[in-house]
Amino acid sequence: MIIFPAIDLKDGKAVRLTKGLMDSAKIYSDEPWQLAKNFENMGAKWLHIVDLNGAFAGEPKNIEAIKKIRENTNLKIQLGGGIRDEDTIKRYLDLGINRLILGSIAAREPKKVIKLSKKYPIAVGIDAKDGYVAVDGWDKSEGIKATKLAEIYKDSEIECIIATDISKDGTLQGLNIDFILDIMKASQKNVIASGGVAGEEDIKKVKENKIYGVIIGKAFYEGKIDLEKVLKEIK
Template sequence: MILFPAIDLKDGKAVRLYKGDMESAKVYSENPVDIAKEFEDMGAEWLHMVDLNGAFKGSPQNIKAIEKIRKNTSLKIQLGGGIRDEETIKRYLDLGINRLILGSVAAKNPEYVIDLAKKYPIAVGIDAKEGYVAVSGWEEKENIKAVDLAKKFENSQIECIIATDISKDGTLQGLNLDFVLEIQNASKKDVIASGGVASENDIIKAKEKNIYGVIIGKAFYEGKIDLRKMFKETK
């Protein structure tokens, strides 16, 4: 199982939100490069990064911070937030980003994303609120169930799905593994669990269920998890 330590970028700083609310942003570092290097030193192979401003605006907003992190670490990076077209994908790939996460556009136009995945390393982000897909920085709810959206990617070439239960995100209340497994069963794809990791026990449970990956955010920043130890135990 792969652990994906997370850096969420708002105004160039590393922050965490509570249930996706931008007003709830808590700043953990003015210099996200330091956090990325710390993850690398601990044994991380991948970094999960989100341009929060980009997710709300619909276009890249934290390019400088992203570029700086890319230049100063050798981590593989998966990046989401405001990636809505092929031009943006190419721009990020040219920067050296390894995998692009498409969320809002995947919900609104899955066929377009299926076509893009034939050419580029794409992950689909499925963020759910009460079982329904939420988009545009989670401000809008689509009239499609998360499980039904996942089914659309069953025979596609997407690399994986990142499944987030918004009601859990940033709450330290534990992963919604039932939701993650529903997405996995519907899509037949590798799924990365996101939202609510509270302790090392959440990671152990996910590993027992053969989940492909888990995103670690607030639990690390609030000192709830010994990440160095967990990297060793999940390899």
């Protein structure tokens, strides 16, 4: 199991949202690269970054903050938010990003994403509300069931799926494990659990269910989880 500490970027700062609502943003750091360095010092191997402005705009918006994180850590980085074309993928790979997360385009143009996954390290982000896929920074519903979308990627070369229950995200109410397991079953892919981690009990559930990874955001920022301890325990 891999633990992915999360940094969500808004206007160059590290923030956390509640249920994906931009006006709920709470700032945790003006220097996200220092947070990333801190995660590395704690023993993290991977970092999960979301360009929130990019997710809404459909194009990269926090490049400078991302560059600074890359330049100051040796962490492997998976990055999402506003990545909609091959040029953006190449641009981020040139910066040293290890894996790109495609969300909105993965829901709208799965054939294109399946093709891209043959050439690049791609993760598909499936963000769902009431079981249906949401796109464009979770602003719109695509009217497709999350499990149906997961099934489309069953025989593709994507590296993994990041599954988020939006209704849980940033709420500290606990992961929706059933949703994660449904996505695993439908896709037959490695799945990273995201949305609502409340504490160590969630990490335990992820491990027990042999889920590939888990993203930890607000639970760390609000002091609900001892990240250093958890990272040591999974080694």
